[in-house]
Amino acid sequence: MTFATNHPVSRDQAKVMNRFDITKRMVARLKHDEAVIGGIGYTNFDLWAAGRRPQNFYMLGSMGLAAPIALGVALAQPQRKVIALEGDGSILMQLGSLATIAGRQQKNLAVVIMDNGTYQITGGQATATEQGADIVAIARGAGISQSAWAADEAAFEELIDVTLREDGPWLIGCRIDKEKPADTTERDPPRIRDQFMRGLGVK
Amino acid sequence: MDEEAPNRAWHEIVRDVLKRHKVSLVTYVPDNVLRPLIEAVHADPFFTAFSCAREEEAVGIVSGAWMGGTRGIVLMQTSGFATLPNAIASLAVPFQIPVLMMVSERGTLGEFNIGQSLVARTMRPVLDALAVEHHTMTRLDEVEFIIDRSITQAVATQAPCVFILSPLLTGGKVFAK
Numbered sequence: 001m002t003f004a005t006n007h008p009v010s011r012d013q014a015k016v017m018n019r020f021d022i023t024k025r026m027v028a029r030l031k032h033d034e035a036v037i038g039g040i041g042y043t044n045f046d047l048w049a050a051g052r053r054p055q056n057f058y059m060l061g062s063m064g065l066a067a068p069i070a071l072g073v074a075l076a077q078p079q080r081k082v083i084a085l086e087g088d089g090s091i092l093m094q095l096g097s098l099a100t101i102a103g104r105q106q107k108n109l110a111v112v113i114m115d116n117g118t119y120q121i122t123g124g125q126a127t128a129t130e131q132g133a134d135i136v137a138i139a140r141g142a143g144i145s146q147s148a149w150a151a152d153e154a155a156f157e158e159l160i161d162v163t164l165r166e167d168g169p170w171l172i173g174c175r176i177d178k179e180k181p182a183d184t185t186e187r188d189p190p191r192i193r194d195q196f197m198r199g200l201g202v203k
Numbered sequence: 204m205d206e207e208a209p210n211r212a213w214h215e216i217v218r219d220v221l222k223r224h225k226v227s228l229v230t231y232v233p234d235n236v237l238r239p240l241i242e243a244v245h246a247d248p249f250f251t252a253f254s255c256a257r258e259e260e261a262v263g264i265v266s267g268a269w270m271g272g273t274r275g276i277v278l279m280q281t282s283g284f285a286t287l288p289n290a291i292a293s294l295a296v297p298f299q300i301p302v303l304m305m306v307s308e309r310g311t312l313g314e315f316n317i318g319q320s321l322v323a324r325t326m327r328p329v330l331d332a333l334a335v336e337h338h339t340m341t342r343l344d345e346v347e348f349i350i351d352r353s354i355t356q357a358v359a360t361q362a363p364c365v366f367i368l369s370p371l372l373t374g375g376k377v378f379a380k
Contacts, residue, residue, distance in 0.1 A: 035271075037267070057270065059294070060293065060297070061289065061292070061293025061294065061297075062259070062263065062289065062290050062293045062294040063289075064259070065259060065260070065262075065263035065266075065290065065294065067263075068255075068259075068260040068261075068262075068263030068264045068267065069263045069264070069266055069267035069270075069294075070267060071263075071264050071267060072228075072263065072264040072265060072266060072267020072268035072269070072270070072271065072273075072275070073267040073268065073270060073271040074267075074271075075228065075251065075264070075267075075268050075271070075273065076228075076267070076268040076269075076270075076271025076272050076273035077271045077272065080271075094257070094259070094260060096255070096256025096257055096260060097255075097256065097257075097260045097263075099256060100253070100255050100256055100260060100264075103253065104253065189297040189298040189299070190297075190298065190299050192298070193270060193298040193299060193300065196270055197270050200270065200271055200272070201272075202270065202271065202272040
């Protein structure tokens, strides 16, 4: 499996990066109107702060559903790459969705996990990843064989490039720090949905 | 509806109406009463059908598919519906996404599991509290009309809709000791 070559095998070995910085790095590599689903909380706020792409969808609630929503978009538009951006606390609520994604073997789907080991927006309580749960190992166990930790920023960019170029599904684990997000998403659900559908060419 | 075979079972009617409305994605958590419908959509290449680990996940997938241009429906039983209020209240309703849902009604008319009978009582109050359109189908001759009109309305008004399959229609799950 070339995907995981030169990437750390466990969470402990991955560099702690900054969420806004790597979100900007990811968005900068999106050249083909790829869809991005931002999970709730700071993951989504930093996606908003990284630029107003019409192909971005910002959840406001429904914690844990970024990956399922992304799977739905990917099913509907198999020619478009779709990325779910999700936090560690969120994906822990919906681990079964990783098995569903694996079962579908959805080629145009990638899940990026921003893991700082805390429920940061509610006051920094520890999540299970801080106590040893390894999301990349869980994803592999669920059947997403192309799952890897990003060793550092350069490795993250390389992994994003691979997911955009080759068939998935993919899961990229990112250890991040506890910095506050750079902005706050505008909470206007119908507008978010309408712009996203126009960005996908549906309307 | 004239050209279709007479004396169709409820699940055949549902399958045919979904096809006519281009509802091609079916996500579900299995249920015994839903089994013939699940088998029918798996057998028909028009549909993409698969099971999910949880009902919330199935709603998320159908929501994403709608935004990507594909219509879908979630199949579940009453206990599964009870896991959905947050997803309906924070995703389908505020984002104005016409998530179609079909619930096999347990908990009434001969239920043998007390947990099912208790959780079933939460379903309609939750739907009413969220002002989500819902219809309980009890007779074969009303199935086509209810689903046909309600899909049209859900899409036109960008609102979720729930179809409840009463044991009066399906026979329900029979007590077997």
